Amino acid sequence: xxxxxxxxxxxxxxxxxxxxxxxxxxxxxxxxxxxxxxxxxxxxxxxxxxxxxxxxxxxxxxxxxxxxxxxxxxxxxxxxxxxxxxxxxxxxxxxxxxxxxxxxxxxxxxxxxxxxxxxxxxxxxxxxxxxxxxxx
Amino acid sequence: xxxxxxxxxxxxxxxxxxxxxxxxxxxxxxxxxxxxxxxxxxxxxxxxxxxxxxxxxxxxxxxxxxxxxxxxxxxxxxxxxxxxxxxxxxxxxxxxxxxxxxxxxxxxxxxxxxxxxxxxxxxxxxxxxxxxxxxx
Amino acid sequence: xxxxxxxxxxxxxxxxxxxxxxxxxxxxxxxxxxxxxxxxxxxxxxxxxxxxxxxxxxxxxxxxxxxxxxxxxxxxxxxxxxxxxxxxxxxxxxxxxxxxxxxxxxxxxxxxxxxxxxxxxxxxxxxxxxxxxxxx
Amino acid sequence: xxxxxxxxxxxxxxxxxxxxxxxxxxxxxxxxxxxxxxxxxxxxxxxxxxxxxxxxxxxxxxxxxxxxxxxxxxxxxxxxxxxxxxxxxxxxxxxxxxxxxxxxxxxxxxxxxxxxxxxxxxxxxxxxxxxxxxxx
Numbered sequence: 001x002x003x004x005x006x007x008x009x010x011x012x013x014x015x016x017x018x019x020x021x022x023x024x025x026x027x028x029x030x031x032x033x034x035x036x037x038x039x040x041x042x043x044x045x046x047x048x049x050x051x052x053x054x055x056x057x058x059x060x061x062x063x064x065x066x067x068x069x070x071x072x073x074x075x076x077x078x079x080x081x082x083x084x085x086x087x088x089x090x091x092x093x094x095x096x097x098x099x100x101x102x103x104x105x106x107x108x109x110x111x112x113x114x115x116x117x118x119x120x121x122x123x124x125x126x127x128x129x130x131x132x133x134x135x136x
Numbered sequence: 137x138x139x140x141x142x143x144x145x146x147x148x149x150x151x152x153x154x155x156x157x158x159x160x161x162x163x164x165x166x167x168x169x170x171x172x173x174x175x176x177x178x179x180x181x182x183x184x185x186x187x188x189x190x191x192x193x194x195x196x197x198x199x200x201x202x203x204x205x206x207x208x209x210x211x212x213x214x215x216x217x218x219x220x221x222x223x224x225x226x227x228x229x230x231x232x233x234x235x236x237x238x239x240x241x242x243x244x245x246x247x248x249x250x251x252x253x254x255x256x257x258x259x260x261x262x263x264x265x266x267x268x269x270x271x272x
Numbered sequence: 273x274x275x276x277x278x279x280x281x282x283x284x285x286x287x288x289x290x291x292x293x294x295x296x297x298x299x300x301x302x303x304x305x306x307x308x309x310x311x312x313x314x315x316x317x318x319x320x321x322x323x324x325x326x327x328x329x330x331x332x333x334x335x336x337x338x339x340x341x342x343x344x345x346x347x348x349x350x351x352x353x354x355x356x357x358x359x360x361x362x363x364x365x366x367x368x369x370x371x372x373x374x375x376x377x378x379x380x381x382x383x384x385x386x387x388x389x390x391x392x393x394x395x396x397x398x399x400x401x402x403x404x405x406x407x408x
Numbered sequence: 409x410x411x412x413x414x415x416x417x418x419x420x421x422x423x424x425x426x427x428x429x430x431x432x433x434x435x436x437x438x439x440x441x442x443x444x445x446x447x448x449x450x451x452x453x454x455x456x457x458x459x460x461x462x463x464x465x466x467x468x469x470x471x472x473x474x475x476x477x478x479x480x481x482x483x484x485x486x487x488x489x490x491x492x493x494x495x496x497x498x499x500x501x502x503x504x505x506x507x508x509x510x511x512x513x514x515x516x517x518x519x520x521x522x523x524x525x526x527x528x529x530x531x532x533x534x535x536x537x538x539x540x541x542x543x544x
Contacts, residue, residue, distance in 0.1 A: 008446065010439035011287040012295065016181055016342050018288045018453070022193040022244075023166065026159035031418035038416065038479055045152055045426070045478055057158040061197035067253060070288050070453055071446055108158075117203060144310065146303035147423040148431065152478050154317070154424045167282035174280065174343055181290070181342055206317055206424050207310055288453055294465040294516075295434035302431065317424055329430040333469035339525060380430075389475060 001077040002133055003036040006097065009072045020068040025076075025104060026060065029092050032078050033108070040129075053120055055110040058087060062106035066096065073097040080133040086119040087111045088130050137213040138269055139172040142233065145208050156204040161212075161240060162196065165228050168214050169244070176265075189256055191246040194223060198242035202232065209233040216269040222255040223247045224266050273349040274405055275308040278369065281344045292340040297348075297376060298332065301364050304350050305380070312401075325392055327382040330359060334378035338368065345369040352405040358391040359383045360402050409485040410541055411444040414505065417480045428476040433484075433512060434468065437500050440486050441516070448537075461528055463518040466495060470514035474504065481505040488541040494527040495519045496538050 005028070013024040037044060047054040068074060074094050081089035087109055094104040114120050122130070141164070149160040173180060183190040204210060210230050217225035223245055230240040250256050258266070277300070285296040309316060319326040340346060346366050353361035359381055366376040386392050394402070413436070421432040445452060455462040476482060482502050489497035495517055502512040522528050530538065 008439075008443050010435070010442045011289075011293060011452075012435040012438060014288050015283040016286050016288065016290045017190075017283075019192075021166075021283060022196060023159065023162035023284065026162060027418070027420040030157075030159065030420055031416075034418045034479075035416050043479065044419075054153075056155075056203065057200055059197065059199045060158060061195065063195045064193055067192065071442075071451065144303075144307050146299070146306045147316075147425075147429060148299040148302055150424050151419040152422050152424065152426045153419075157419060159420065163282070163284040166284055167280075170282045170343075171280050179343065180283075207306075207315065289462075291464075293438075294468060295431065295438065298431035298434060302429075326425075328427075328475065329472055331469065331471045332430060333467065335467045336465055339464065 001079055001093075002136055003032060003039075003078045004075055005032050005035075006073060006075045009068055009070055009074060011070070014070045018070060020064070020103075022062070022064060025062055025092070025094060025106060028076055029060075029078075029090075029106060029108060032076055032092070033090055036078055048115055051123075051126075053112045053114055053123070056113050056117070057108060058111045059109040060106065062104055064104050066101050066103045068094070068096060068103045072103075074103060080130055080136075081107060083122070083127065083130050083134060086121050088122070137215055137229075138272055139168060139175075139214045140211050141168050141171075142209060142211045145204055145206055145210060147206070150206045154206060156200070156239075158198070158200060161198055161228070161230060161242060164212055165196075165214075165226075165242060165244060168212055168228070169226055172214055184251055187259070187262075189248045189250055189259070192249050192253070193244060194247045195245040196242065198240055200240050202237050202239045204230070204232060204239045208239075210239060216266055216272075217243060219258070219263065219266050219270060222257050224258070273351055273365075274408055275304060275311075275350045276347050277304050277307075278345060278347045281340055281342055281346060283342070286342045290342060292336070292375075294334070294336060297334055297364070297366060297378060300348055301332075301350075301362075301378060301380060304348055304364070305362055308350055320387055323395075323398075325384045325386055325395070328385050328389070329380060330383045331381040332378065334376055336376050338373050338375045340366070340368060340375045344375075346375060352402055352408075353379060355394070355399065355402050355406060358393050360394070409487055409501075410544055411440060411447075411486045412483055413440050413443075414481060414483045417476055417478055417482060419478070422478045426478060428472070428511075430470070430472060433470055433500070433502060433514060436484055437468075437486075437498075437514060437516060440484055440500070441498055444486055456523055459531075459534075461520045461522055461531070464521050464525070465516060466519045467517040468514065470512055472512050474509050474511045476502070476504060476511045480511075482511060488538055488544075489515060491530070491535065491538050491542060494529050496530070
């Protein structure tokens with residue numbers, strides 16, 4: 001994996017059934033990706049002015065395989081997935097620490113867009129970077 | 137559609153890019169579904185004791201087609217989609233009021249489970265209800 | 273009251289104890305205020321360019337008087353409170369529909385700032401507007 | 409301080425003005441407190457059955473002193489504050505790592521309640537524990 005974060009599920013992450021609230025992963029996924037890109041010099045908020053492009057989320061999906069519970073410690077892992085002409089995928093795995101159970105998995109598709117929000121082809125330098133990450 | 141809710145996007149729904157934060161739809165989708173089921177006599181928190189089964193979210197996916205912005209009024213619509221042996225899908229459409237643009241669409245897959253969280257076949261009476269909703 | 277919104281508490285609003293999660297009111301308070309100001313011609317995101325000032329949240333507080341539960345219908349009410357030299361307060365009441373119980377009350381203090389985020393005196397025209405709202 | 413957590417502010421924490429969304433601290437405060445109590449053997453969800461009491465949030469307040477921005481690294485610190493007959497306060501400080509600026513401070517008041525949600529006097533053993541934490 002390229003980046004990860006381990007968290008104990010809290011009251012905000014769980015619902016009256018005592019299990020993970022399904023929407024809880026999405027902000028954590030974004031925070032992990034934003035932190036990963038920031039550490040590699042890709043500030044998304046400066047990207048348009050610095051590079052002429054930025055990314056927008058085109059789609060996301062998540063599967064819930066095991067019912068994670070309040071106080072479970074979960075490691076959220078990030079990988080780079082399929083790379084297209086103007087988009088790439090970020091894959092996430094949510095793993096319960098106590099038994100390495102795969103609790104959830106998710107994929108988000110990001111598209112590179114210009115200042116007018118039109119999709120552009122991934123520039124060569126960023127494509128090389130993505131391919132390097134995907135091969136890691 | 138079976139149920140809907142119209143909301144103006146607020147600061148909590150949007151990010152520093154000034155557009156919808158991708159995770160914002162998921163709690164709104166759940167709230168709309170929970171309210172819909174509640175109005176039809178299906179309190180999810182009483183379902184296990186009243187009927188012997190409850191639902192868990194097995195998967196969700198969402199596409200972002202148009203960049204919704206702060207203060208846009210959006211109608212979130214709910215429909216019942218594909219009905220399987222032990223699962224059914226709830227389909228959502230997010231429509232911008234000012235021009236009827238389809239901003240996003242999403243699908244959530246719910247599985248019926250017993251008290252031990254094992255998937256069960258959808259009981260005949262609830263299947264009839266689902267089919268009635270799907271045909272509406 | 274000046275503005276209100278009625279919502280049924282959902283899974284996202286409640287925690288494994290089956291009662292309201294204490295942080296749930298704050299985004300709802302902001303959404304109600306943003307909608308109120310928008311309806312009266314005060315778009316916060318255009319305020320700096322249109323008027324030379326905007327508002328920032330300086331403080332917020334909330335009391336939890338009754339334990340609201342999943343599926344309770346709650347009316348969130350907004351009033352304008354104390355008006356200072358450069359700040360004003362927005363007061364909220366959360367009322368349970370079924371028995372008119374006051375579930376929570378909250379106050380947020382907003383400060384008017386210029387483009388450099390320095391506090392400014394409330395301009396005369398906006399002060400008149402605030403006083404009109406406070407007297408309503 | 410007794411416990412802390414350091415996080416980079418992400419898109420979910422910030423709003424179209426590019427600064428911290430005021431409601432963002434509250435779930436982080438709860439998660440830090442829940443984790444702290446868990447590490448010291450006080451699982452809140454087992455507290456009623458194990459000890460005959462649990463805690464409910466009675467009030468919370470937060471001040472915003474400096475406008476934290478996207479990608480700022482913030483250390484959230486937890487301390488035990490004033491201890492009353494049946495309640496105690498948890499104090500939080502949000503400190504920006506790059507310059508040690510105090511960005512926000514907050515206080516939450518928790519009340520000990522029995523199974524019927526009635527306030528009870530803090531038992532002697534838990535009071536000793538609180539006093540030890542407050543003196544740390």
